[in-house]
């Protein structure tokens with residue numbers, strides 16, 4: 001059936017599910033950063049952890065002084081998977097007696113690969129060499145029926161999930177050395193559980209070393225993908241894999257940017273906000289956090305005064321990418337240039353994107369908020385499942401962002417194919 005262009009078609013239905021997904025993520029991450037980690041998982045964390053607080057970037061390395069489960073702070077808490085270099089992703093396809101895998105398990109694998117690997121290569125400018133590996137190239141049959149695990153909206157590592165992970169480990173153990181992988185993807189047969197349009201069950205348990213163990217090591221960074229994120233718009237074959245880079249984003253320590261109200265805080269500017277529909281990239285803040293931007297590509301605007309900066313499109317490798325204006329020890333404004341290229345295929349108004357990052361706000365509660373340069377415009381996209389209102393949130397030459405209370409002004413002076421020029425004025429300092 002030919003679907004009508006259905007902006008927002010996902011949102012209301014997914015909304016119902018979002019609460020539970022967010023809750024899952026929260027609970028999942030409840031031990032993030034607090035646990036003792038096995039040597040294999042203490043590899044240098046995601047992000048520019050080598051930076052010291054005394055560097056020029058110190059004031060921009062915001063952190064949390066509250067108990068947050070997953071924070072936007074830099075550096076990322078330990079316990080998550082390293083996000084640079086070669087990362088080996090154990091990928092297993094599982095099925096159940098009451099939901100037997102339909103056809104070849106490799107077809108399920110091909111819904112996500114090589115697309116997920118390519119997505120990360122593009123987004124990271126080649127800094128993340130993501131290697132999916134499938135030592136068991138067939139359906140791994142679980143000893144219990146799907147129904148018996150009781151996976152609906154349960155809390156993570158609730159008895160059902162603990163059992164499922166234990167069973168995956170015991171069924172795969174003869175063929176799989178779990179120690180040799182950096183993260184685990186479990187691609188569940190799509191006929192198990194409800195359609196993603198009704199309930200999104202896909203979930204990641206990240207940074208949790210209370211997880212069940214395999215080969216002496218906790219299965220602490222594992223993404224489960226259920227069902228198919230198929231909205232009937234005909235784009236599934238091209239865009240359906242995007243749930244996996246989203247879930248793996250959690251494995252690398254990134255929080256959810258959608259909230260109980262859906263994608264209204266960040267829109268389609270980050271895959272941690274919207275992973276349905278047209279392709280999108282990470283925000284520059286996330287790329288810095290993941291270690292994909294060099295210090296030299298980030299300017300920390302901490303002092304009082306007025307200064308001009310050049311920014312180049314985020315999708316292109318090299319050049320200055322991110323300005324950060326710290327407001328206090330846990331929050332600040334980020335400024336970057338987004339254009340329609342690379343992973344960003346839905347950008348309909350190229351320009352300067354400005355958003356507030358708050359490391360004290362937890363995953364799913366709105367840790368990042370994009371400022372809309374054209375409030376109540378209705379947006380410039382007609383693409384399905386792209387948050388419309390924020391699609392034209394960017395600032396164009398001649399426009400300025402002003403926060404009087406904080407004494408911050410960002411004026412876009414000029415913009416073109418190659419670069420944008422902005423002037424940041426602060427009447428306060430950090």
Ligand SMILES: [Zn+2]
Pocket residue numbers: 025246247250255256
């Ligand atoms: Zn998520």
